[in-house]
Amino acid sequence: MIEMEKLPVNVDEKHSKSRLRLWLKILGVSQYIQSDLRQKFRVEFNSTLPRFDVLATLARYEEGMKMSELSTALRVSGGNVTGIIDRLIDDEFVERTVMPNDRRASCVSLTALGRKEFEVQAKAHEAWVNELLISLDDDSLHILSHQLDAIIHHVVKD
Template sequence: MKLETGPSQPGDGKEKLRLWLRFLKTSRMIEAQIRTNLKREFNTTLPRFDVMVALSRHMDGLKMSQISDVLRVSNGNVTGIVDRLTSEGLVERTAVEGDRRALRVCLTQRGLQEFERQAAAHKCWIDELLQDVSTDEAEHLEEHLLGFIQGMEARQAR
């Protein structure tokens, strides 16, 4: 099947395809810069930061499977990251009462302090990367994207 490559016509769907490609390019550019900054300034990775973000939002801790669900990654990926964070004293594992197989993962005090340092830098990096977007534009875009997300989630739930 050959794709048509002629000029786009209003309403032919190419506008939405171009929009998706712009979203993707923008997201990848921002993510690449965040990865570089995390490595350079904290000698860490984005997946490690993401695990710490998830744990910071659940101060009572999360089971390993819950971390995987929150981050939408495999348990295997999370296990390796949690192993390294544990060995550095940034998180701790505790047994889940009533479930001998499950472990709950929590940030340690040291982990919380390190996360707060990284999160503050992350916020500054995002502010810098999106400096050309006004507060009003950011709010408008966020509102529209939230609507897209809610619509997609509703369709997926059917």
């Protein structure tokens, strides 16, 4: 167990508890929104949020992506993506081709049916998120977005 004296103490003590409460609120809101979206995808499309994420990522790459690139873009393991891709192929939303210069690698891309399905789901997704965040006016959206960008900039040090 780590002793408290050995932890770094470069934290602004005055705001420490407030920042912790804020983090818990952000986490709670994020979990609530994800839960709501998962339910809506299940009910409306007999699908899942991870499947939508795969379709959304592939929709940005007309020429397709290597499986490894897709895993990296989604920040998940290759094993997680493979199962989703297999089911999307069964549904004829995605096709997989072998890379001509590397027979061990495969490229996945949306089919025409997959692109149409993504467009339908993307419109529904946007409407659901809009409904969930409807209490934020233009000024609030701008301020909150700017503040979250500042957190991202601080946390993700490129």
